[in-house]
Amino acid sequence: MENATKALLIAGAVLIVILLIGVGMLIFNSSTQPVQTAVTQMAAQDKQIFNAQFENYAGVQNGTSVRTLLANVISSNAVYDAQVSANTKTTADEISTLRTGISLSKKYTVTLGYTDDGLVNAVTYSEVASSST
Secondary structure (H helix, E strand, C coil), rough: HHHHHHHHHHHHHHHHHHHHHHHHHHHHHHHHHHHHHHHHHHHHHHHHHHHHHCCCEEEEEEEHHHHHHHHHHHHHHHHHCCCCCCCCCCCCCHHHHHHCCCCCCCEEEEEEECCCCCCCCEEEEEEECCCCC
């Protein structure tokens, strides 16, 4: 009789342990979704921060703004793995050469290219034809 009581106590303890493991797994599985959502949102914020340094210059800009944009491209390429090309040039020397060719008194149209992930990967600019009135 004494062995039967011990066996029942052991069986009860095993059931309680299984129940606790099940509850632990349930809590763990329910907590991974918010963590995954937070990681995705953080990645989206990182993209917005990266793109913001270029998107402010999209459209018609003066020469000073285009030079600043090209300086941002050079510094971005030195820091981030995502290389941004400027008029198909990617090295710092090539972009610096482009930068010195920008006339401060002229206007330029700036367009941006994006990767499939939504990151800026190309900056293209062209001089706006001056209209004489």
